[in-house]
Amino acid sequence: xxxxxxxxxxxxxxxxxxxxxxxxxxxxxxxxxxxxxxxxxxxxxxxxxxxxxxxxxxxxxxxxxxxxxxxxxxxxxxxxxxxxxxxxxxxxxxxxxxxxxxxxxxxxxxxxxxxxxxxxxxxxxxxxxxxxxxxxxxxxxxxxxxxxxxxxxxxxxxxxxxxxxxxxxxxxxxxxxxxxxxxxxxxxxxxxxxxxxxxxxxxxxxxxxxxxxxxxxxxxxxxxxxxxxxxxxxxxxxxxxxxxxxxxxxxxxxxxxxxxxxxxxxxxxxxxxxxxxxxxxxxxxxxxxxxxxxxxxxxxxxxxxxxxxxxxxxxxxxxxxxxxxxxxxxxxxxxxxxxxxxxxxxxxxxxxxxxxxxxxxxxxxxxxxxxxxxxxxxxxxxxxxxxxxxxxxxxxxxxxxxxxxxxxxxxxxxxxxxxxxxxxxxxxxxxxxxxxxxxxxxxxxxxxxxxxxxxxxxxxxxxxxxxxxxxxx
Amino acid sequence: xxxxxxxxxxxxxxxxxxxxxxxxxxxxxxxxxxxxxxxxxxxxxxxxxxxxxxxxxxxxxxxxxxxxxxxxxxxxxxxxxxxxxxxxxxxxxxxxxxxxxxxx
Numbered sequence: 001x002x003x004x005x006x007x008x009x010x011x012x013x014x015x016x017x018x019x020x021x022x023x024x025x026x027x028x029x030x031x032x033x034x035x036x037x038x039x040x041x042x043x044x045x046x047x048x049x050x051x052x053x054x055x056x057x058x059x060x061x062x063x064x065x066x067x068x069x070x071x072x073x074x075x076x077x078x079x080x081x082x083x084x085x086x087x088x089x090x091x092x093x094x095x096x097x098x099x100x101x102x103x104x105x106x107x108x109x110x111x112x113x114x115x116x117x118x119x120x121x122x123x124x125x126x127x128x129x130x131x132x133x134x135x136x137x138x139x140x141x142x143x144x145x146x147x148x149x150x151x152x153x154x155x156x157x158x159x160x161x162x163x164x165x166x167x168x169x170x171x172x173x174x175x176x177x178x179x180x181x182x183x184x185x186x187x188x189x190x191x192x193x194x195x196x197x198x199x200x201x202x203x204x205x206x207x208x209x210x211x212x213x214x215x216x217x218x219x220x221x222x223x224x225x226x227x228x229x230x231x232x233x234x235x236x237x238x239x240x241x242x243x244x245x246x247x248x249x250x251x252x253x254x255x256x257x258x259x260x261x262x263x264x265x266x267x268x269x270x271x272x273x274x275x276x277x278x279x280x281x282x283x284x285x286x287x288x289x290x291x292x293x294x295x296x297x298x299x300x301x302x303x304x305x306x307x308x309x310x311x312x313x314x315x316x317x318x319x320x321x322x323x324x325x326x327x328x329x330x331x332x333x334x335x336x337x338x339x340x341x342x343x344x345x346x347x348x349x350x351x352x353x354x355x356x357x358x359x360x361x362x363x364x365x366x367x368x369x370x371x372x373x374x375x376x377x378x379x380x381x382x383x384x385x386x387x388x389x390x391x392x393x394x395x396x397x398x399x400x401x402x403x404x405x406x407x408x409x410x411x412x413x414x415x416x417x418x419x420x421x422x423x424x425x426x427x428x429x430x431x432x433x434x435x436x437x438x439x440x441x442x443x444x445x446x447x448x449x450x451x452x453x454x455x456x457x458x459x460x461x462x463x464x465x466x467x468x469x470x471x472x473x
Numbered sequence: 474x475x476x477x478x479x480x481x482x483x484x485x486x487x488x489x490x491x492x493x494x495x496x497x498x499x500x501x502x503x504x505x506x507x508x509x510x511x512x513x514x515x516x517x518x519x520x521x522x523x524x525x526x527x528x529x530x531x532x533x534x535x536x537x538x539x540x541x542x543x544x545x546x547x548x549x550x551x552x553x554x555x556x557x558x559x560x561x562x563x564x565x566x567x568x569x570x571x572x573x574x575x576x577x
Contacts, residue, residue: 090488127555130489178534186534186550225520225539232518280488280513287493294555308554313485316516317536325517351517353485 020098020399021050027100028289035292048285049097055278056094057401060087063271064403066264071345071407073248080337084389084408088272088348090279092392092411093133097282098399101143102136108153109135109160110293116164117301124167125297126189126309129290130283134191134416135160138423144391145427155426158444159419162451163189166196167309169458172465173361177315185305190312192354192415195377197454199362202373204457217367220323231326233276233351234269240347241265243333272348312357321356324370328352331375332412335382342382343389346412354415355381384417385410387424422447478502478571480511481524482531482549487515490553494531497552501564507571529570545570 015023029046033039067085075083096102109132116122138159139152147155167189174180174187206213229235245261252258315321329350336346352374359370389410396403403409414420422443429440480498484490491513502509511531514523521540524530530542531549547566551559 089486127553180534184534185554219539221537221539224517228520276486276488279486280492283489283492284496287496291555298556308556310550310553311485311489313490313516314533314550314553316483316485317532317534319537319539322517 021053023100024053024098025050027103028285031103032289032292035289035296037288037292041288045285045288048281052094052278052282052285053098053399055281056091056275057396057399059271059274059278060091060396060401060409061403063087063267064407064409066267066271067244068404068407070244070248070250070260070264073250074244074345077249078247081343082336082345084343084345084386084410086344086347086349086385086412087392087409088275088350089354089411089414090275090282091348091396091409092137092414093130093279094282095392095395095399095401096133096137096140097286099136099140099395101140101149102133105136105139105153105156106132108157110297112157112160113164114297114300116161117304117306122164122168123307124164124171124187124189124309125301125306126164126167127290127294127297128188128190128309128311129293130286131190131311134414135163137414138416138419140395141388141391141420142423142427144394145424146431147423147427148430151426151430152423155422159194159422160189162448163191163194164309165455166193166451167307169455169462170196170361171307172462173364173458174315176465177318177360177364185308186314187307187309188312188314189309190357190415191419192312193358193361194416194419195355195358196362197450198377198380198418199358199373200454200457201450202376203362203369206369206373213368213372214366218323220319220367224319224322224326227326231329231351233272236329236350237269237272237347238265240345240350241268244345268347275348312353315357315360318360318365320365320367320370321353321360323367324356324359324374325351325353327371328355328374328378331371332378332382335375335378336412339379339382341386342379343386343408344382344410344412349385349412349414352378352381352413354411354413380417381413384420385412385414388414388420418447476575477508477510478529478574479527480509480529480531480567481514481519481527482511483514483516483519483536484533485516487513487518490533491531494533494549494552497560498531498549498564498567501560502567502571505564505568507568507575509567509571528574529567531567 025046028049029042032042032045113126135156139156142152142155167187171187241264250257332346336342359374363369389408392410393408425440425443428436482491482494495511495513498511499509524542529545531547533550549563551563
C-alpha cells in the first residue's frame, strides 16, 4: 500500500507542482483522448487551455494592480464599501476550467443526461460542454465552504436534473421567440434560466397589478442602434476608470491626476477587451472534447431525434436582450452603490448577459417588465457575487494570478446566484452543522417547490401553444 | 486563388457560438475549394456600417435589426448541433453565396 502511495506521489507530485496550466494541459489532453479525439487535436486543446489560463492570470493581475490603490482611495473618500473588483464572466469561466474537478463534474453531468435520455425523462441532448463550468462552480464553491466531494456531487446532480427538465419546459417558448417550426431542435440547459421561477413570480404579479405598464414597451432594436458604440465593452471600461478616479478624490489640478485617470481608464478598457479574446481561446480549447463527447452521444442514440442543448445565444438575436442589458447597466451601478451588503464594484460584468436571457424567456419580450424585474432581482446577483469573492480570489491565486494581497475579485452578473447560496448553505451545513443544516434543508425545499410551481405554469403555457397550433391547422 | 470571401458570424459574447460557426464554415469552405475568412462578433455590435465590410452575415437564428441588411443573411444555427448531416444545408447555402461572388 505504502509502495503505491509512494509511486503515485512520485508521478503526480511533480506534475501538481508545475501549476494549474500544466496540470490542465495533461488532464484535458488525456480526457479528450479517452473520447477518441485524434492526438494532435487533443493536444491542441490542452495547450490552448494552458495558454488561456496563463494569459487570464496575467490580465487579472494587470487589472487588479491598476485598480488596487484607486479603489482603496475610493472607499476612503466616499465611505462606500465597494472593494471587490468585477471581472465579468470570462476570467471566472477560465479559472473554473483550471480545476480538474470541473472535468469530474462534466463526466457526472454527462452520465446524468444519458440516464435521463434512456429513461425518457427528457428529450434534450446537451452538447454545450463549455457551460458546465456554471455547475462546477457551484460544486467547487460548496466544497470550499466545507462540503465533501460526494455531497457537492449530489448538489450538482440535483441542480443539473432541474436544468435539464427546464430545457424541455422552455422548448415551445424558444420556438415562439424564434418564430421557428416544431422541427427546430434548439434549446438550452444554461444556468441563467434557473432564475426563471423567481422571475415568473414577478411576472404573475405584473399580470395582476400592473398589466397597463406593457403599453409603454418600446422598439428595442432602435434603442440599441442609437446606443451604438457607447455601450461597447471597452467604452464601459473607460467610463469606470473615469468614475473611480472622480470618486477617489483624484487631484485634477495637477497633470499627474489627469494622467492617472486616463491610464486607469485605458487599462480597464484594455483588460475587458482582452478577457473576451482570451475567452475565445479557452472555449476553442474545450472544442475537441465537446466534439468527441457529442459524436459519442449521438452514436449511442442513433435514430432518435432530440432537442439539442446549446449555449444561450441562439436567442441573442432578440433585441430585447440587449436593450435590457443596456438599460440595466446604469441601474446596476446605482444599486451597487446603495445596496447594503454589496461590496462589488461593477466593471467586467456590467453588460448583464447572465441576467437578460431568462427575463426574455419568462416575459416573452415585454421589455418594460424585463427591465423592472431585472432591476428587482439585481441585488441577488450582487450579494451572490460578494459571497463568492473569497472563493474566486482563492481559485485565481491557485491558477497563478498574482492579484495583490487584500484585493478580492468576483463577477456581478454571474448566472446562478441562487445556486451559489445553496452551495454556501450546503457546504456550511456539513462543516459547521447546527442551524446551517436547517437553513440548507429549508432553502433546498423552497428552491424545489418554487421550481415545481414554475414547471406547472410552463406546462400551462405549453398547452396554450399546442392549442393555438391546433386551431390554426 | 479566388477572391477572398468575407463572412461575419455573431452571437452573445462573440466568443463561443460564433467561433464554432466561424471555425466550421472556414474549414468546410476550404475543403470545398473556396477562400473564406469569417469574423466572430457580438450581436450587439452588428450595425449597418459593420455589415458593409462583409459579403454575408451568419446568424444562429432569427435576428432583429433596426435596418435591412444589403448582404445575404444565413441562419447557421444547425452547425452548432454537432451533427454533420444537419450542418450540410448551411454549408451548401454558404457555398452558393461563395460561387456567386466568385463568378462576379
